[in-house]
Amino acid sequence: MSFDSSKHIVDYGDTVLLYIGYDNMLPVVIEEGKTHQTKFGAVKHDELVGKQFGTRFQCPRGWIYILRPTPELWTLSLPHRTQILYTTDISMVVFQLDLKPGSIVAEAGTGSGSLSHAILRTIAPTGHLHTFEFHKERSEKARQEFHQHGHAECVTVTHRDVCGDGFQLDHIVDAVFLDLPKPWECITSAKKAIKKQGGRLCSFSPCIEQVQRTCEELSAQNFTDIVTMECLARHFNLQYAKLQNVSFEPNKTCLETKASEVETESEPPVKKSSVISSNKDKVGDSDVHQFTSAVPAINMPGHTGFLTFATLTYH
Amino acid sequence: MSFDSSKHIVDYGDTVLLYIGYDNMLPVVIEEGKTHQTKFGAVKHDELVGKQFGTRFQCPRGWIYILRPTPELWTLSLPHRTQILYTTDISMVVFQLDLKPGSIVAEAGTGSGSLSHAILRTIAPTGHLHTFEFHKERSEKARQEFHQHGHAECVTVTHRDVCGDGFQLDHIVDAVFLDLPKPWECITSAKKAIKKQGGRLCSFSPCIEQVQRTCEELSAQNFTDIVTMECLARHFNLQYAKLQNVSFEPNKTCLETKASEVETESEPPVKKSSVISSNKDKVGDSDVHQFTSAVPAINMPGHTGFLTFATLTYH
């Protein structure tokens, strides 16, 4: 039950995250006698047991924090077996599929289980996730992981190629999620999986051509409210910005400045930057406009995939 | 020469913009004895003559400003004969086509002349714009407009369907701009129009299918550096924001508040909002966190078109 928010103390068997730094976490299963190497030195599992999640832990060469995994932190630290979905898209999927405790969901494919964990958090304990993976080893790894994370009761991992063999579910799910190269081939099977009273479907595809074929098929099979969307997260960094105020009066330190100008001429121009910085040093804090600035991160993911949602009413 | 920035005094024959309010301008050609109606009352042209551009003018029921047109302001106030390009896209086109004074440009179609004015500003006085319009009346209107705006020498307006009949230009232009339903049909003709030493091409299309076919054709015809992009402007409004500070100490005005609570109960709940606002009144300025906030406009254009640029090297 490592992901359960009511769990506050680290115990053997728990999956914990060793927080090294921003977006840098190490997933560890606590085992008796084991030791883990981090960049700050060794961490003895036995020493973690009994500690409260969220507390700081002294390693030989620095602090780390012990965090309880959440689906969002897990997504940042999980072992990649495939390309994964990230929290921005995952959040939209869970929200747009109308998931809540008790929902029954079909997912293809399982992949690295990034989305699965968010689905399971939302539908547990009374709901169920039927997740399908065509790659045998990956499906087994996922099964172990869900078990380790306390989700065993809420999830069925099936090793099957849904595209060829279908979900083989008979009108039992509230929602279907497709992350497949050819989602349009699975719409019939998805429709059969959705409860007769209706449900929601989502298809995630990186390319617009996939989206076009999928939408066509969804429309042909009487899905309604077909909406294709993109959602991108833009992160802001906080900077303590300093902008120099220029003076509009003749410079009082004129002589001093000229001295440095003379100095400059005896030196190769490539070092002129030092003149600038000495000018900067002369500038008092009052000549600088300082403020905390929220600056968007320069590099951001520009595209992950298109999310297509649709409703199937009673059928 | 209405658009010439060296012109500062309004004269007869000038095209001026009567600035009524933000993004609300009236284009007027100054004629002797004429009068123009605005929401602030009548404006006599004769009274505008001799005034400096940028000055305020008293109308019977309010102030207006007299502005010299710029291509950006013209785009906001021009008579729409077609869908038009806006400044965000126009700026990219002029920049990405490497335009400068002296450039020779081919444009299809002329449309309402929104882009043409920005091109002309950049390439004048030594450059030339060959602009093509399949709609006869529109091409005539455009010709008149360019003449009126002092661009007569720099532009040739041709009434022709470029898609069917081609540019009929023999390796004389530096850049080609296409805003056509089927741009891929014009690539051969565009290539023939571009100087032998090479040049740039831009195609503007609203739909991705058009872009796909155009890129395919550009690649087949040995254009290089084919880049498809979108550029959207996001505007910020300044708000003087006030966020209430809540108190963490028991309310000193407790009795008073209870009084209003009692009062509330004798009134229908729909009027409860008045209680809230009276609470607000009670709150002094010190209990409010005030700041100037730059808030993105809630409604923004989400798509105008895809801009595809390509280079043709010597050929």
Add this chain to the structure above:
Amino acid sequence: MEHELVKEGDQVVFHREGWSRVFQIRKKRQVYLDKTKLDVDALIGQPYGSTFEVDRGKLVKVEAAAAKQLAIGETSSDPGMDNRNLLDLDSNQRMSKEDIMKMKDEGATGQKIIEELIENSETFKMKTEFSQAKYLKKKKKKHIPVFTVMRPTPRLVMDIFSKDPAKICYLRGDSLSQLLSYSNVMYGSRVGVVDTCQGLVLACLLQRIGDAGKIVQLIPNSTNAVCRQVMDYLGFPKFLDNVYSFPLDELSLLNDETHNLSPGSETCGNTETTSVCETSAAAEQLEETTSDTERSEGHGQGSLISNGNNGAATQNSEEAMDNTETLDSEMPGEIVDADKTDTEVKVGEKRLLGPNRERQRQQREERQREAGEIMKEKLDSLVLACKYNPTPILMQMLTFLHPSSSVVVYCQHLEPLVECYTRVKENHAGLQLKLSETWYREYQILPQRTHPKINMSGTGGYLFTFITSQRSSD
């Protein structure tokens, strides 16, 4: 039973693309839908997912095939990209209001009326695709009251506020979805929440904790009414065992065990409070900023946008109904009861409680004491989505959170979150600090006409999220 059927007492969403209204189904109740008074009796016993058309005040079930044809989006006309043969005429709509009324009286379908309107508009085909779409949408809403009945979900509830986002502090669906994820709220969670979004955030979190968790809604003080309208929409009763209120002005007393907490807070269900952000007075600035300024004034296209922005001014639904020109201005859930209005029912209930006021006060005190206990035992998650200055609340509430808890602060403005971020950072109170906004865009996927939608939302607010940490003494 294969299909869920609409029954009396259900909260039902009347839905079409990008538009939803929610009503509670009661016999003989009449509702206003686009200014048409409707009897909703006909819905009882119908399966959820059924589509209806309004025909002169009556609900007529539409078969699936016909519904598909009527759906908004599918009928979008030629995008008008090749309008070489149009002339630049000044004439406008040739159909008069009387003509339209006459067609309606003669029983013409909405679809037919719209076709006539387009046919008789000289300007329509010269409009940009942007304004054509806006025009069509507006006309369809006006003349084709076709909708599907659905069970309310947070997703559908978001549609209800789409034209009046100020009511929910400009929280957009995608931002809400991120908020819910980063809150890590799950079945059984213990959550603190500040919500001035009509109870929207509260209701979403409530759905996620199921019947096992506890939510303490933090309110400024016990005399301030807090609107929880969305709880009704999602079918939760106004007062639930696992939802508590706690007044922030008594927060300082929480650690003083002997102190007798003052009388409890009052929460109201359907009451319309002015929970719009304080800056809404400045919202009028928000209208004029799309760079695609539409200059053709023939059909008042601007009004759709401006309605969306200054909805605060149309708070009073009577007022809106008097304004016969403003067809989209009715408030969510506005109801005209055949016997008595909902408002009257509420007043009645209130009066009934009058004699029991002392007992009620004792109950409130007990609930508030319990809320205090829950907070003292610490919470798993904290969510702020309010019109209050978030930083002081956040810093005060940190002591009531377990370490490794999830915190989400939503704000319409970026600036207050910069302050939150700075304070949390300075106090080493959290890890994984993220300040972000989401950029949301929809696509039109149609054969040979695929492109991003021409209208887009410029902002859905900003989120600050982090995980609480504690310096252990090792």
Add this chain to the structure above:
Amino acid sequence: MEHELVKEGDQVVFHREGWSRVFQIRKKRQVYLDKTKLDVDALIGQPYGSTFEVDRGKLVKVEAAAAKQLAIGETSSDPGMDNRNLLDLDSNQRMSKEDIMKMKDEGATGQKIIEELIENSETFKMKTEFSQAKYLKKKKKKHIPVFTVMRPTPRLVMDIFSKDPAKICYLRGDSLSQLLSYSNVMYGSRVGVVDTCQGLVLACLLQRIGDAGKIVQLIPNSTNAVCRQVMDYLGFPKFLDNVYSFPLDELSLLNDETHNLSPGSETCGNTETTSVCETSAAAEQLEETTSDTERSEGHGQGSLISNGNNGAATQNSEEAMDNTETLDSEMPGEIVDADKTDTEVKVGEKRLLGPNRERQRQQREERQREAGEIMKEKLDSLVLACKYNPTPILMQMLTFLHPSSSVVVYCQHLEPLVECYTRVKENHAGLQLKLSETWYREYQILPQRTHPKINMSGTGGYLFTFITSQRSSD
């Protein structure tokens, strides 16, 4: 002559997609390109638009068909969407540095080397498309030095700074294009400009005024060197008749006709000044923020991004060349001259001028006086794109603008522009005030693989634009 040919003295752009370097062509000059020393003599007499591959220090012309095949982007591999048959192995690149050198010595093409690298990478196929693209781009830059020679244009110059945007205050091409439009600068314009973007904005405006207008570059004071490097790139000489400098610290003296203006300003061409924005020290924060955090560390994929952000640290090109691991770190236009370095040339020129210093000073004074006259006769446009606090400069400069002039203020940060906006509004100094950012995105258009590019720039800075107004006395 049909084709323009490269000749000695030309400034030439070495270009490939999203990457450009500019060099001046001189006989016996050698340049460093991706750490390979190159003789550029071979370019002389070749037509612009020709494509070359670097083969062991020699430039070899590539025919059009082959060039197309080598172009970055065309070789992008299968996006790896259906990687069902991959195993989760830990092994990494099996090719050693020695293997690669051996292949090169044996004359293998860069394309072949990359194919081998991919073939021998166990992790490549498990990477996200995002990181695959990053990896390929990096490897191609390293192993396939293929480029086309072009005449410099502002568009191509922007590429030069793409990996070190701090040098041009994070001004992005699309923002620059908006700046140029809203400045309304045209042939013959009289423009005031503050530029700490290596002369990029100055050079672009200069191109647009042609030989008829006048530009006054406003500098903090006459002793502060101002970098105008981009003027060289675009082929303008360092000193032009229609470009003036005026020190802002003498602005207050401008209206005092009798005052003798102090010695003029000094401008330098190629000198590398620290014109990075003052906040670049905090730029290291900028690295870690994409939500797609790549955890596989096999190929140091992060370095591409981090190089882009802390380029300020690699100011000294010698330093960069010593660092044999940092392949992308060479500075724009870094040159190793066969006889003497560019730097030495400059020093020589300086010394030559020494004796004539008094005359030079007089010339400067005269130029500055002329600049003052131009300003007093008023300007048509004002453009600020600098690391200085813009508000005071803007407010001071307003008196030197005609009414109905165009003003553009660019800033990496939004906050200073909020202040500019507020001040202009308060002073009723302008109309059509717009505060905006542009959102820029590129698309991959490939059969069955069309989608927005997976990497995107999160910010290109902010613009504040308006038209000056004057209250007429009627």
